[in-house]
Amino acid sequence: MRKMLLAVVCTVSFGIVQAQVVPSVTNELTDVATTSNQVSFYEQIPLVKDVINFAKEHLSIRYRSGGTTTRGFDCSGFTRFCYNKFGISLPHSSAAQGNIGSAIDKDEAQPGDLILFKGHSSGGNRIGHVGLITEVIGDRIKFIHSAWNGGVRYDYLQASYYQRRFMGVRRVAHLLANK
Template identity: 60%
Template sequence: MLKKIFLTCILITSGIASKAQQIRKDTTETRSSYHPLSIVNNLLGFAHDHLHFRYRSGGSSTSGFDCSGFVRYCFRNFGMMLPHGSAAQSLIGDEIAKAEALPGDLIFFKGHNSGSSRIGHVGIITEVGDTYIKFIHSAWNGGVRYDYLESDYYRRRFISIKRVVGLLDMVPQRKANSFKK
């Protein structure tokens, strides 16, 4: 299993550029079908299974999640270790332009103060279309839920997108057959 994960990581790093060119050519389908890692589909399915779990400040378990705790929990389930804290998570990975975003990428926002330049919120991109980016996150006003970058609230607070899948150390913590979806 570890060999498969390792080989998949190598293949993604070599195939990202060619996949990005394919994505730009096809404007009729969402880009989610082009992501080169099946682990991303498993990750997004796992995140979806936690919809409506409650928000809890500092939380990183099923008893309640804050934004970075939720992202960390989801990635950790697949052996990818992220720090707790949206600002700390923003220091990992490669910055990606909005036009190059793919499901599984992390999306970062300012906190409640839109005038600040500090990162205060994070989510996981789940779907990318020609005119939208959908993400899953844990919000203080609703727990784990989906939102769109194009909504006024998130558009004004958007900071960056980072690609971490394929760049993190892969440490298997569960057997492959225990992955959901």
């Protein structure tokens, strides 16, 4: 019993010492990371965060073919609606939105970029779907879009359905910087 109590006391004491040491190491690492990394994308173009937050407010709104309002959205109607709120006019066609802004490599994707996909057929070569990138963590790209099977929702590019249909990324957020 004494040995077990001694082991618990030593373990707790060691944990307290570690807890006191870790924050200073963490702060040093954070300081280094902050000074060596470039300014976040949100800080470069603050309205990107506003567009994404606005898009999130519409989660679960139903899909509606040709829809451009909160009564129902199709994919391009949704991205158009979100950007229009902040003064950026996008065409109401995913294929046409694929010609707006600048083409960006997938590895350079950032929140606020449009992400483009083939339509229902993965064998085609035409853009048929669009979403708005909300988060990029490492090589994981999360986007919000209006999908025929679920309305406005989140998905990840890493899902096999979207990987097979991925067409590209377009940067339109720089148009917000001029607003």
